[in-house]
Amino acid sequence: MTSIQNNWKWLIAAILPLTFTACKKDSVTPPISNKTTITVENVLNSSSLVESGTFQGTGTPPVILPGQTVSFRFSASIGQAVTFSSMYGWSNDLFFAPANPGIALYDQNKKPIEGDVSTQIKLWDNGTRVNQTPGANVVHPGIAENNAITEVNGKDAQGNTYLPASSLVKATLKYEGDSYFTLTLQNTSGGTANETPLSPGVWAVSYIAGGKLLNSAPIFTSGQPTANGLTQLAEAGNNAPLYTYIKSNTGIFTPLSPILVVVYNGIDNPIFKTGEKDRNEGLKDLAQQGNATLLAAALKGRPGVKNVYVLPAPNSTVLLPIIFNQSGGAVSQELSVAKGDRIAIATMYGFSNDWFFASSENGSDATQTADISSSIKLYDNGTAVDQFPGAGNNQFNLGGATASQSNVIAGVPNPNQFTTLPAITDMIKVKINVN
Structure with missing residues (x-):
């Protein structure tokens, strides 16, 4: 809060x-x-958030496996952005999310953006678990630590290597007209050195007033400790606690x-x-x-x-x-x-x-x-x-x-x-x- x-x-x-x-x-x-x-x-x-929601896969458990996609629909005006988070499943506490305030939706000419926006997705370390070598053999939850959230840019603090987030998750925007967008996330990690399922996630759009977003960091802040249920998502793929918090700020x-x-x-x-x-x-x-x-x-x-x-x-x-x-x-x-x-x-x-x-x-x-x-x-x-x-x-x-x-x-x-x-x-x- x-x-x-x-x-x-x-x-x-x-x-x-x-x-x-x-x-x-x-x-x-x-x-x-x-x-x-x-x-x-x-x-x-x-409330600071105008819209929010969750997404998940269709299987049991409802993760998004390599090759699978999920989509969510929302409305947004010029200056607003959409953000989301989803766990890098085969890790201790890594998660995918755009840098704040989120994925840009309109260009400098105030025209809706469409197409591949994957480059705006980043990989983040929640700072609550020591990172093991990513993969199916990661032991959960792992050794606890107490660090701030940081971006994983090629290597984590333990020296494990990662492809760019845009190589593991493809994000595509489609403008439907009348301010409505659909964001589709595809797990493209299959066959790479960083193959992983993606957890169920949370998304949000902030209000904008006077040209400023009322909440430019709904989910996390880089360089600050994790909060508001993000740990449960980043460590275990449980999006419910974070969504409870996000929903309480939506209205x-x-x-x-x-x-x-x-x-x-x-x-x-x-x-x-x-x-x-x-x-x-x-x-x-x-x-x-x-x-x-x-x-x-x-x-x-x-x-x-x-x-x-x-x-x-x-x-x-x-x-x-x-x-x-x-x-x-x-x-x-x-x-x-x-x-x-x-x-x-x-x-x-x-x-x-x-x-x-x-x-x-x-x-x-x-x-x-x-x-x-x-x-x-x-x-x-x-x-x-x-x-x-x-x-x-x-x-x-x-x-x-x-x-x-x-x-x-x-x-x-x-x-x-x-x-x-x-x-x-x-x-x-x-x-x-x-x-």
């Missing part, structure tokens, strides 16, 4: 440089009335864009209605880019609309999620309200193509003191083709340009075709407090 904390210090200490539009607070001054305060908070316990990470708050009376929720297409009043800009300016301007002065606010978080503009013990971003605004006033909000699910959180149905009573988080739902604006949240190369906040479509606004299913999201109330909290 310490390595992940170190990797995230930059994000906690600095402003997340996403491209959400910073907005000034705007309002239409209403008649004097009761005072209340609305507070919106990002309460998501965030959701998303900021929220500046919050649009609308106070209204005598009309329906003026922001949107499910089952209708986007009204071309600015909701698309909020849902795709986190820019509430156009929608706020369209709502101002409309009959029944009393106040319109756009609330950016202090310093960072966006509301960051909870990162370890660092509280999530929050904004508050004092409102002037009267009997019959209702309140509705909207904010972008930052790492998506066009998802947004918003007040459902006709919003909430603006004159109550209450936690109204349960009235917030997650919607798909229907104006952009969806991709894996946080791993789609067309997502605006990952530097992409959305692919347009024209569907009606609808709730985002959970689970959905990409992932299972936490409960809405575990992502966003909205409270009204009468002063």
Whole structure:
């Protein structure tokens, strides 16, 4: 866990440089009335890895024998990388893995990489067992030692020799479109001086924010002691403990864009209605880019609309999620309200193509003191083709340009075709407090 904390210090200490539009607070001054305060908070316990999984052979035991292949599929955006680890089976504690942060997936022109990427695979010594001569006669577990992880480049510390990892494991990338890749690993060690089975393995893809990976070393760090279950994989080919750790760090990470708050009376929720297409009043800009300016301007002065606010978080503009013990971003605004006033909000699910959180149905009573988080739902604006949240190369906040479509606004299913999201109330909290 310490390595992940170190990797995230930059994000906690600095402003997340996403491209959400910073907005000034705007309002239409209403008649004097009761005072209340609305507070919106990002309460998501965030994860550093967007996707992860395991792979194994088809036999018993499920190792990958010389000549056999395994494949796994994942989604990734520009700047993200895929990493994995698998034991060199006929060794004491050697394993195959790419150098951190993993196998590059896009070239300098932001085009998907395809074909043979074997040269990015390396052979590593876990540093927990003295290496015997590699082969079928290796005695497990062997003599214990306490060294850091090091790359095996031709020879190990005991003088045993090894072919380059790329001669023993062939890695091939295939781009399937829409940010999806398949990585195929083939055991090509057969007939070489380093013939070996490969163990079941673990793979992972890190989130990227502000051009930096949130976890650039999910599995190991060269020059540091092994941790988090990697020893069981490197010594015995048991991928379960390492995957338990990796899975615990896989999930959701998303900021929220500046919050649009609308106070209204005598009309329906003026922001949107499910089952209708986007009204071309600015909701698309909020849902795709986190820019509430156009929608706020369209709502101002409309009959029944009393106040319109756009609330950016202090310093960072966006509301960051909870990162370890660092509280999530929050904004508050004092409102002037009267009997019959209702309140509705909207904010972008930052790492998506066009998802947004918003007040459902006709919003909430603006004159109550209450936690109204349960009235917030997650919607798909229907104006952009969806991709894996946080791993789609067309997502605006990952530097992409959305692919347009024209569907009606609808709730985002959970689970959905990409992932299972936490409960809405575990992502966003909205409270009204009468002063």
